Amino acid sequence: MNKPSPSATDSPGAASLPTVRNLELKAVLLLLFLLSLVLGSAAYLMYARGVFEATQQLVLVAEDSEGVEVGMDLTFAGFAIGRVARIELGEDGNARILIDVPQKDARWLRRSSVFTLERGLVGAARIRAFTGVLDDPPIEDGAVRPVLRGDALSGIPEVMIAVHELLANLRALTAEDAALLASLANLQRVTETLNGPQGALALLFGSDAEARQLVERTKALLARTDALAARLDRLAANADRQIFGQPVGPAAKAGQGGLVSETRATVGELNGLLVDARSSLQRVDALLLEVHGIAGNTRAATTDLGALRNEVEATLRKVEHLINEVNRRWPFARDNEIRLP
Amino acid sequence: MGCDLIAFVPHLLHRLRRSVLAFAVAWLHVLMLGAKILVIACAPASYRSARQRQLILRQIYLATAPLLIWFVMLSALVSLVLIRIVVATSVSYGLSQYALEVLVRTLVLELIPLYAALFVAVRFSMPGAQHLRERLARRQPQAPRGDEQQLLQTELLPRALAGTFAVLLLAALNCVVALLLAYLVVHGFSRWGLPTYTRSVGQIFSAAVTLIFSLKTLFFSLAVAIVPLAGSAQRDADGAYPRGSDISEFARLFSVVLVIEVVSLVGNYS
Numbered sequence: 169m170n171k172p173s174p175s176a177t178d179s180p181g182a183a184s185l186p187t188v189r190n191l192e193l194k195a196v197l198l199l200l201f202l203l204s205l206v207l208g209s210a211a212y213l214m215y216a217r218g219v220f221e222a223t224q225q226l227v228l229v230a231e232d233s234e235g236v237e238v239g240m241d242l243t244f245a246g247f248a249i250g251r252v253a254r255i256e257l258g259e260d261g262n263a264r265i266l267i268d269v270p271q272k273d274a275r276w277l278r279r280s281s282v283f284t285l286e287r288g289l290v291g292a293a294r295i296r297a298f299t300g301v302l303d304d305p306p307i308e309d310g311a312v313r314p315v316l317r318g319d320a321l322s323g324i325p326e327v328m329i330a331v332h333e334l335l336a337n338l339r340a341l342t343a344e345d346a347a348l349l350a351s352l353a354n355l356q357r358v359t360e361t362l363n364g365p366q367g368a369l370a371l372l373f374g375s376d377a378e379a380r381q382l383v384e385r386t387k388a389l390l391a392r393t394d395a396l397a398a399r400l401d402r403l404a405a406n407a408d409r410q411i412f413g414q415p416v417g418p419a420a421k422a423g424q425g426g427l428v429s430e431t432r433a434t435v436g437e438l439n440g441l442l443v444d445a446r447s448s449l450q451r452v453d454a455l456l457l458e459v460h461g462i463a464g465n466t467r468a469a470t471t472d473l474g475a476l477r478n479e480v481e482a483t484l485r486k487v488e489h490l491i492n493e494v495n496r497r498w499p500f501a502r503d504n505e506i507r508l509p
Numbered sequence: 510m511g512c513d514l515i516a517f518v519p520h521l522l523h524r525l526r527r528s529v530l531a532f533a534v535a536w537l538h539v540l541m542l543g544a545k546i547l548v549i550a551c552a553p554a555s556y557r558s559a560r561q562r563q564l565i566l567r568q569i570y571l572a573t574a575p576l577l578i579w580f581v582m583l584s585a586l587v588s589l590v591l592i593r594i595v596v597a598t599s600v601s602y603g604l605s606q607y608a609l610e611v612l613v614r615t616l617v618l619e620l621i622p623l624y625a626a627l628f629v630a631v632r633f634s635m636p637g638a639q640h641l642r643e644r645l646a647r648r649q650p651q652a653p654r655g656d657e658q659q660l661l662q663t664e665l666l667p668r669a670l671a672g673t674f675a676v677l678l679l680a681a682l683n684c685v686v687a688l689l690l691a692y693l694v695v696h697g698f699s700r701w702g703l704p705t706y707t708r709s710v711g712q713i714f715s716a717a718v719t720l721i722f723s724l725k726t727l728f729f730s731l732a733v734a735i736v737p738l739a740g741s742a743q744r745d746a747d748g749a750y751p752r753g754s755d756i757s758e759f760a761r762l763f764s765v766v767l768v769i770e771v772v773s774l775v776g777n778y779s
Binding site for chain 2: 194195199216251
């Protein structure tokens, strides 16, 4: 390629111009290159703007659309799934944010989806969608949903009020006549007392003399406690001897004369008595078995007696009837009839 | 002393009036010449002659081809440095999500068109205008006015079209290169960032921003093509083509470019 400088082009006449091979072709290629660049860039920008996407509309209703701009994204889980197409003021005074959602991304929006409009301390506002139940029916085209505002800047006045109150309290705490300073002075006195010769006792009883007196009394009490412990030891030894019969001297036999050994002998005797009682009870059981048999026989005999009685009664009635019959037939029978005059 | 001061004031006023008049005449000449070139450029008769087409294509090629490689390399280098600085700074401040928008707005929308316009002006339009002025200065001072039409068609129109084309091509090509470099620096050689990147670019290039960007680049190219030529083709009071200063021509061009840039900034960010 020839590379003539522009200075060589001072005359448009063919004689003074440098010769360029295939000039027209190269120039036309440059023109086509520029045309393709412009058309390609335009097509790419149109694609990037979502011109070729099939979309459905979503209307978000907010009390305040501050921070919302045309072209900003609607995000779901951090991914942009929609773009603000228009912002208008509704008849009810609320802002209506019209969002174009590509149909391939609309599956992430359900009827139970929640939308928020958040403004951070840095950067533009963000519109986010949250879908808890992905099994819900998909959101319909042209759906109108409220948007919840999450404004980080709105909390600043409350924070400032709280900070002012905190500073006032801090100022009151650090004032000359504040209770905190008095408390710190008292704390310093306490530490000085703790570092003194009587330590914490002086702090508890107010003065070193009382602390010293308490120490002396405590020592006396400890001496008496030692004496009491010695007496308790002797008492325990006596109790051991009485209960277990421990020997006082090394020649004595163990278990001799003690309450425990006597109790053990008594228990042995009780065991013998219990054996005797067990045999007596076995004999009583045998007797009771015999009595039970006698009672059964008696019951049977009682049943036979009833039948015998019936038979005796029947026999008696027959005898009576026989006697009556004899008396009636007997010549010496008495006349039982009473004749009336 | 007092008499000298009183005599000096009318002289000062006279010089001031002449300066203002010359200023107004110069700018009026620029506007009129630009309008004439546009009229001739839009007229189909300007392209009927094969020799005229040959002249235009030659100027277009000579204005663009020698600059193309060097400008692309230089612009890519500058873009790469700026992209690295912006990305590293935004990452260190935890604002990496805004790095791409800052890059596109500063590089593509503002710097590259301005850079391309000034590059073409310095490398093609100003030297070409200077040689044209020298050639015209050698002409007879009282050349017939009918030559102006010939001058417009044979000298000014090819150079103006070539300057306009060069600015548009270099700006468009380097915008694409800068966008590619920005993607590579931010996402690396991975295609998974392409949807997010495309969405971010589309978010920046709204209809208004795209229109302002296109108009700004077009007016840059027209200014670079016409303003230097206007100084070369301006006759003085005697009808001759005086040898003017290159610095004054560049200052005039720079002021026009600056006004266009300011107007575009007002349109974009106000």
